Amino acid sequence: MQFLALVLDSFRESLDRKIFWVMLFISLAVAGAMFCFSFEPNKVSILFGTWELETDFLTVGGKLREDIIAWIVVDGIMDTILGWVGVILALIATAGFLPSLMQRGTIDVMLSKPIARWQLFLGKYLGSMAFVGVHATIFVGLTFLVCGLRWGVWLPGYLLSIPLMVLLFSYLYCISVLVAIPSRSTVAAVLVTLGAWVFFAGIQITDDQFSTNESWQQYDTAYTASRVVRWIVPKTADITYKAKQWARAAGSADLVQQGGIDPDEATEWAEKIERKRSAIPAYYTIGSSLAFEAVVVLIAMWLFSRRDY
Amino acid sequence: MVNVTEMTNWAVDLIDVRKTYGRSVHALRGVNIQVGAGEIFGLLGPNGAGKTTLVKIMMTVVRATRAYGTILGRPIGHRGKLAVTGYLPESHRFPGYLTGAQLLDYYAALAKVPRDRRRRRAPELLDRVGLTNWADARIDKYSKGMLQRLGIAQALMNDPELVVLDEPTDGLDPVGRRDVRELLADLRDKGTTIFLNSHLLSELEMVCDRVTILVDGLVARQGTLRELTDHTVEYKIAFTGDAASVHSTLASLGAKIEAGGKSGLVSIPGHNLSKVNETIDLLRSSGAMIESVSPHRFSLEDILVEAMGADANVGASHLPTENPASS
Missing domain, CATH: 3.30.70.3400 (Alpha-Beta Plaits)
Structure with missing residues (x-):
């Protein structure tokens, strides 16, 4: 009962924030914009035939056409809008949940209720997850339906990006709450989290460089350090890669082989990265990132439970 | 009026409560306070005396550096007893996105009040504090006095055995203050123990059975109003x-x-x-x-001023506060 009340309250709080409606508007706008396009032989129709763009880009039929549409949806829409814009907006929207709870006058009443502090913390934490889950479901659900109904390409694997994007958000959100508890500052929580995200991505890129570029591997210590840090920190780039891999019918490497993408654009290095990331098992990517999140959440929970208000 | 000498059990029995912030800020330096079941108890003292810290320790918001004793028969800090304790903090801040009715339901759910009881109790209390017409209005539309009334209502949603109110009449007009006094008297008549922390000495004088004056983190005076004023006529x-x-x-x-x-x-x-x-x-x-x-006869204000001036005597309660619960 208490837990449900907390989660419900977090959701009500999110409804009160303008950013909730901004995110909803973005979802509807993207789905609406997608609906205005249709891919026909030799042309792309915009706004139900108002404009028509002659192109032989989609003259190919069958599997390759599906792959190209999947590539547009997954790499263009999911990765950019959901994986970047959506996650940043979600972090901004939820970063204030804990600082507002910890405001003097609010926290006093909450802590005077017979609910353990860790439960209070976890209730708010999961409330934020629910907020993001709702948005991810709306966005992916709408774009999935448009892709299937309007373009005739059904991507059941794309639906997996709902939990995966919530996971990606949660890997970053744990940093946000860890910063918010001692600082009680929404701005600090957002900035540090975005900084951490850049750091995590940087570590993964650096490690990719080490593992695919032989000239880099002479720096043993740095290579080992990058591997160790990558092992510890959340694999944000990898989880996005997994989401994309599972969502589309074929990987971009396949598109290159099938002639869908200019081979000149697909460098040897990029292919190596593709192969390396494909080889990383999902349980390792998700599990080790969850372990990091669990440790950070436990520390945050401990700080939340121990401090005076 | 509760007779201290007849008291066999304390609703609040605080023994040697200490709180030190950092290494040098001693907010509470060994406070002993006893509150009888079913009485209205007033806590007063100058700014910085440690009143709010003491209240927050009672409500588990702040952890004591050291504290013995019991609240409603359980050790201080026991969360289970919070289910039968109501609390209105000073300068409370309620979520503006909720309506009055939603707030009562939310806080009562956190206090483990079953849903059917919440649904029955919320309209009753909203009516009791004069907010029935505002039940479905967002809290950010409420005036300060209305927020205070709502705060009192939320503190009573779980039908508490002990109510701790920090500045309950803050922001209320004279009619509102009278309503609160009547509400407190009703609660006492039903056997609820009320712990009041207020700067408004005249309010305390009108409703409290016993008071404690806290000065510089220590109890300077404690007793019934009669006992305190008899000493100072x-x-x-x-x-x-x-x-x-x-x-x-x-x-x-x-x-x-x-x-x-x-x-x-x-x-x-x-x-x-x-x-x-x-x-x-x-x-x-x-x-x-x-x-x-x-x-x-000295007023409570006179006693407070005298207590604040009597630093040398601070810590020695002027009245016997025998504690059967701890003996």
Whole structure:
């Protein structure tokens, strides 16, 4: 009962924030914009035939056409809008949940209720997850339906990006709450989290460089350090890669082989990265990132439970 | 009125409560307070005395550096008893996105009040605090007085055995204050223990059975209002004429003389009628004419000011506070 009340309250709080409606508007706008396009032989129709763009880009039929549409949806829409814009907006929207709870006058009443502090913390934490889950479901659900109904390409694997994007958000959100508890500052929580995200991505890129570029591997210590840090920190780039891999019918490497993408654009290095990331098992990517999140959440929970208000 | 001497059980029994922030800020330095079941208890003291810290320790918002004793029979900090405790903090801040009815339901759910009881209790309490017409309005539309009324209602949603109210009449108009006083009296009649922390001494004077004065993190005075004021009664004798010849004798009796021109005022501390009569005799023997004799009972404000000035005595409760629960 208490837990449900907390989660419900977090959701009500999110409804009160303008950013909730901004995110909803973005979802509807993207789905609406997608609906205005249709891919026909030799042309792309915009706004139900108002404009028509002659192109032989989609003259190919069958599997390759599906792959190209999947590539547009997954790499263009999911990765950019959901994986970047959506996650940043979600972090901004939820970063204030804990600082507002910890405001003097609010926290006093909450802590005077017979609910353990860790439960209070976890209730708010999961409330934020629910907020993001709702948005991810709306966005992916709408774009999935448009892709299937309007373009005739059904991507059941794309639906997996709902939990995966919530996971990606949660890997970053744990940093946000860890910063918010001692600082009680929404701005600090957002900035540090975005900084951490850049750091995590940087570590993964650096490690990719080490593992695919032989000239880099002479720096043993740095290579080992990058591997160790990558092992510890959340694999944000990898989880996005997994989401994309599972969502589309074929990987971009396949598109290159099938002639869908200019081979000149697909460098040897990029292919190596593709192969390396494909080889990383999902349980390792998700599990080790969850372990990091669990440790950070436990520390945050401990700080939340121990401090005076 | 609860008779302390008949008390066999304390609703709140705080023993040696200490709180130190950092290494050097001693907010509480060993507070002992007992509150009888079913009484209205007032906590008062100057700013920085440690009142809010003490209340927050009782409500588990702040952790004591050291604390013994019990609240509703369980050790201080026991979360289970919070289910039967209501709390209104000072300067509370309620989520503006909820309506009054939603807030009551939310806080009561956190207090483990079953849904059917919440649904029954919320309209009752909203009616009791005069907010029925505002039940479905967002809280960010409420005035300060309405927020205070709502705060009191939320503190009562779980039908508590103990209610801790920090500045409950803050922001209320005179009618609102009277309503709160009546509400507190009703609660006491039902057996609810009420712990009040307020700056409004006149309010405390009107409703409290017993009070504690906290000064500099220690109990300076504690007892029933009667007990405290009995200790501080004085008689004032107004006279005309020159009484200079008896000034030294009056001073030796412990009287304070304020003489100016051909009139004066003699204050005799304590409830000592023979001293009063002796003073009158002395004044009359000096040729002065007695204009009036009036007993003056100290108000709570006088007691507080006196306690704040009596730093040397701080910590020694002036009244016996025998604690059967801990003996």
